[in-house]
Amino acid sequence: xxxxxxxxxxxxxxxxxxxxxxxxxxxxxxxxxxxxxxxxxxxxxxxxxxxxxxxxxxxxxxxxxxxxxxxxxxxxxxxxxxxxxxxxxxxxxxxxxxxxxxxxxxxxxxxxxxxxxxxxxxxxxxxxxxxxxxxxxxxxxxxxxxxxxxxxxxxxxxxxxxxxxxxxxxxxxxxxxxxxxxxxxxxxxxxxxxxxxxxxxxxxxxxxxxxxxxxxxxxxxxxxxxxxxxxxxxxxxxxxxxxxxxxxxxxxxxxxxxxxxxxxxxxxxxxxxxxxxxxxxxxxxxxxxxxxxxxxxxxxxxxxxx
Amino acid sequence: xxxxxxxxxxxxxxxxxxxxxxxxxxxxxxxxxxxxxxxxxxxxxxxxxxxxxxxxxxxxxxxxxxxxxxxxxxxxxxxxxxxxxxxxxxxxxxxxxxxxxxxxxxxxxxxxxxxxxxxxxxxxxxxxxxxxxxxxxxxxxxxxxxxxxxxxxxxxxxxxxxxxxxxxxxxxxxxxxxxxxxxxxxxxxxxxxxxxxxxxxxxxxxxxxxxxxxxxxxxxxxxxxxxxxxxxxxxxxxxxxxxxxxxxxxxxxxxxxxxxxxxxxxxxxxxxxx
Numbered sequence: 001x002x003x004x005x006x007x008x009x010x011x012x013x014x015x016x017x018x019x020x021x022x023x024x025x026x027x028x029x030x031x032x033x034x035x036x037x038x039x040x041x042x043x044x045x046x047x048x049x050x051x052x053x054x055x056x057x058x059x060x061x062x063x064x065x066x067x068x069x070x071x072x073x074x075x076x077x078x079x080x081x082x083x084x085x086x087x088x089x090x091x092x093x094x095x096x097x098x099x100x101x102x103x104x105x106x107x108x109x110x111x112x113x114x115x116x117x118x119x120x121x122x123x124x125x126x127x128x129x130x131x132x133x134x135x136x137x138x139x140x141x142x143x144x145x146x147x148x149x150x151x152x153x154x155x156x157x158x159x160x161x162x163x164x165x166x167x168x169x170x171x172x173x174x175x176x177x178x179x180x181x182x183x184x185x186x187x188x189x190x191x192x193x194x195x196x197x198x199x200x201x202x203x204x205x206x207x208x209x210x211x212x213x214x215x216x217x218x219x220x221x222x223x224x225x226x227x228x229x230x231x232x233x234x235x236x237x238x239x240x241x242x243x244x245x246x247x248x249x250x251x252x253x254x255x256x257x258x259x260x261x262x263x264x265x266x267x268x269x270x271x272x273x274x275x276x277x278x279x280x281x282x283x284x285x286x287x288x289x290x291x292x293x294x295x296x297x298x299x300x301x302x303x304x305x306x
Numbered sequence: 307x308x309x310x311x312x313x314x315x316x317x318x319x320x321x322x323x324x325x326x327x328x329x330x331x332x333x334x335x336x337x338x339x340x341x342x343x344x345x346x347x348x349x350x351x352x353x354x355x356x357x358x359x360x361x362x363x364x365x366x367x368x369x370x371x372x373x374x375x376x377x378x379x380x381x382x383x384x385x386x387x388x389x390x391x392x393x394x395x396x397x398x399x400x401x402x403x404x405x406x407x408x409x410x411x412x413x414x415x416x417x418x419x420x421x422x423x424x425x426x427x428x429x430x431x432x433x434x435x436x437x438x439x440x441x442x443x444x445x446x447x448x449x450x451x452x453x454x455x456x457x458x459x460x461x462x463x464x465x466x467x468x469x470x471x472x473x474x475x476x477x478x479x480x481x482x483x484x485x486x487x488x489x490x491x492x493x494x495x496x497x498x499x500x501x502x503x504x505x506x507x508x509x510x511x512x513x514x515x516x517x518x519x520x521x522x523x524x525x526x527x528x529x530x531x532x533x534x535x536x537x538x539x540x541x542x543x544x545x546x547x548x549x550x551x552x553x554x555x556x557x558x559x560x561x562x563x564x565x566x567x568x569x570x571x572x573x574x575x576x577x578x579x580x
Binding site for chain 2: 031032034035037038039041042044045046047048049050052053056101104105108109111112113116120122123124125126127129130131132133134135137138139140141142146148151152155178181182185235239241242245246256259260262263264271274275278281282285286288289
């Protein structure tokens with residue numbers, strides 16, 4: 001998007017700009033002054049804090065020298081290993097479940113009338129805001145130890161509801177899936193408008209079964225959007241903190257919880273371990289972002305050809 | 307309403323909602339709505355220990371609205387929302403002037419640094435800031451400085467997108483050149499010609515940013531904690547103490563954010579129609 005608009009605008013502005021800058025060359029420096037406040041804040045509250053975390057992670061907790069000591073510790077301590085595994089697992093499962101449900105929802109919404117679709121989109125938009133601590137609280141009322149559904153499950157003898165434990169990994173998973181669905185559907189819906197009606201007609205004429213049509217035409221065509229959305233969901237779950245904290249506090253092996261407790265614990269601050277864990281999370285997030293950028297570009301390219 | 311649906315039908319006669327679609331979308335909507343609706347009902351009744359709740363009451367809301375801690379936390383949240391979004395808007399508008407009128411090459415850099423917070427989100431941002439400034443003994447180690455700095459960065463991607471799209475839409479560069487030919491200075495052209503044209507574009511993204519700050523728990527909890535309780539931290543602190551009161555807080559938070567979202571959607575739709 002940005003490259004397109006920039007390159008498109010460049011030839012139009014290049015010539016007159018150079019022609020006009022010449023007479024006021026001394027004033028050109030004055031123009032940059034407006035950039036300074038932005039630069040200061042970016043450096044002070046975005047770039048330096050990131051650099052600080054990287055530095056924290058590289059200064060060994062015991063030795064006090066530069067090295068990968070903290071990373072060795074993170075990858076060999078069971079609690080931290082488990083945190084990474086749990087974080088990746090819960091993010092992956094919630095992203096995959098979220099994408100399957102959202103794909104079906106987006107598909108059905110696309111096939112619906114304007115009225116049904118806009119009502120459904122309204123629900124998605126509203127409920128995509130329902131996350132974090134309020135969402136955690138709502139699920140406590142619903143499925144907590146004396147939650148409404150838990151009581152119903154006991155009275156009507158539904159063991160799944162009666163014995164459901166919200167305060168575990170599975171409980172978190174249910175919550176994570178909840179907040180993935182509206183986000184994923186909102187991201188996937190626009191992609192469906194690229195599916196042409198004539199494709200279906202063409203497929204039927206060529207004697208494709210409905211299954212062929214979906215798995216050989218629609219899904220491959222939407223694949224860049226699906227995978228791009230999947231990586232957004234994955235990183236969304238990976239970084240989620242409020243929901244998990246409200247449910248299990250710091251008593252669960254999950255990357256964001258463990259990182260935060262190292263810097264803001266009741267116990268001593270351990271910037272070395274926390275920094276190393278943070279760098280692991282950053283790397284996971286950056287990989288997600290790169291994957292997403294790649295697929296977003298492919299998705300928009302595919303559309304241009306059509 | 308009936309007129310509208312008839313119009314929709316005539317424009318797209320083949321678009322009738324299939325039954326399967328109705329059922330599936332209905333189930334998904336129900337799934338998404340149930341947690342909130344349960345909380346709403348819960349907040350309006352004395353107890354819910356049986357299948358149905360009993361004893362309708364507004365007591366929870368009365369208690370909440372007479373609680374001064376609640377109003378203080380709402381006030382703090384509003385200050386955080388308004389001040390940090392305003393700072394970000396001013397910073398970005400100034401910086402964008404340089405990109406549009408002085409040096410286009412900075413656009414790439416700006417896009418990159420403005421997208422970093424989107425990729426990293428709250429946890430990393432907050433602990434990075436804590437780790438950098440805590441215990442430095444300067445004014446920067448003041449929790450309020452850290453908090454406003456963090457929120458300014460948090461909303462950066464959203465406001466940046468809004469401003470950039472708005473600037474692209476009106477072709478700001480051409481406007482400035484046109485004004486310059488008529489003898490107007492570049493900065494004056496930016497302030498007097500470009501800015502009035504992008505106000506509505508900035509408005510939508512700013513509202514979105516407000517709702518993000520309003521819904522934030524991570525930064526407030528990690529950086530300020532109980533020193534400067536926002537509404538989310540207030541809710542978290544009350545959750546174990548009183549579920550009735552907490553359910554009322556959840557309802558209030560949701561209604562505020564939903565109202566902002568409704569305004570955003572309305573503004574977006576009206577700008578699309580234009």
